[in-house]
Amino acid sequence: MPEPIKTIPMKATAKQLKIIETLKSKSSLKQQIYDNTCEAFRLIKEELQHISETLNSALIEDDPRVHLWYQDHGSFSAELKVAGDLLVFNMHSNVFQFDREHEIWKTDYIQNDVSAGYSGIINIYNFLADSFKYNRQEDLGYLIARIYINKNNHFFVQGKRQSGFSFTTLGSNVIDKKSVTQIVQAAVQYCLDFDLLVPPYDAVKLVTVGQIHQHINDARISTGKRLGFQFRSDDIDK
Secondary structure, eight states, X not given: OOOOOOOOOOOOOHHHHHHHHHHHHHXXXXXXXXXXXXXXXXXXXXXXXXXXXXXXXXXXXXXXXXXXXXXXXXXXXXXXXXXXXXXXXXXXXEEEEOOTTSGGGGSHHHHHOGGGGEEEEEEEEEEEHHHHHXXXXXXXXXXXXXXXXXXXXXXXXXXXXXXXXXXXXXXSOBOOHHHHHHHHHHHHHHHHHSOOOOOOHHHHSOOOHHHHHHHHHHOOSOOOTTTTOOOGGGSBOO
């Protein structure tokens, strides 16, 4: 039986060695961050289910029409229906680095270890529950918070000014069950306080034939909690 042909490894050039080293270090770093983000998202989903069950048991005696409903959509998405609101928690599958203009680069934490500036991201969106119930594709949702998690399991939350998210400094907080509970509770409270407003008359005084037909057939005139309004206080903090 003939012996298998042996390939003679070529000597890598300096540039190739640099590429290999970068691949090894960055791939390992990003995989660690991805694993940390997955674990954080698992804790979030556990908390969403827990808060749903806990609050429902207290609400059922007062008004069975008012309840929370949790739904797991797999590895990257989960929902919590809170009465007429829907919170969508979405984990991004990629790892990111902050742009060079971000304030985070000025911190000692990142200046001492640049690799700590890479992070996974979990987004929290607020929609009207009816937008999904009636499949209103034109309806608007609002990003109310972003959770950033790095290689050390350190995290911070970028969110609405009025949201109550208190974790705003990277390097001083580790993502764990206690912090996840605080984040979920702040998100629920914020969406309950974030009321649907009537749009300005001039913003909706004109409507096309197609839109009104859609409204008759599907109730699809675009709706959002701040449709027609723009509040600076609703901007995501930078």
